[in-house]
């Protein structure tokens with residue numbers, strides 16, 4: 001499922017063109033080519049006391065279809081995610097949360113163990129570390145995850161989480177810019193069969 005999130009001047013929506021991106025004024029954060037990148041970036045953030053990603057899904061997958069034209073061909077109708085000035089405080093809070101999530105996740109560290117038998121590495125986020133033994137996925141030998149057996153700590157930033165964190169910063173900047181301009185923020189979802197980032 002591919003989503004689009006974008007903003008454009010509110011007056012355009014009084015008499016919208018059949019496809020919204022026909023207008024000149026347009027703001028849209030670039031989404032990385034990862035499955036569900038927008039949903040993943042919003043994970044852990046709240047908007048108006050519900051989970052932001054649940055709001056996204058509820059807007060686009062409810063029984064009542066959204067009322068605005070699609071952003072481009074291959075996409076379904078668009079729905080309001082936020083409208084200035086009413087949603088300004090809530091959207092700015094969401095922008096704050098996204099930045100905090102990105103900071104926290106970028107700084108996350110992992111404790112590393114290695115299977116004594118086959119050498120397979122196991123990196124466990126620090127907040128999930130418990131002294132347990134696991135069965136090695138490669139050789140089925142027991143790996144004791146005890147602190148005195150750990151190889152040490154390392155930063156836990158796999159490429160995908162780096163891309164999601166970068167998207168969180170982009171989204172945050174996008175939300176702030178849209179609200180500064182007074183533009184509504186809209187969302188849309190690709191139609192079945194359409195593949196796009």
Ligand SMILES: [Zn+2]
Pocket residue numbers: 115116117118119120136137138139140141
């Ligand atoms: Zn092993």
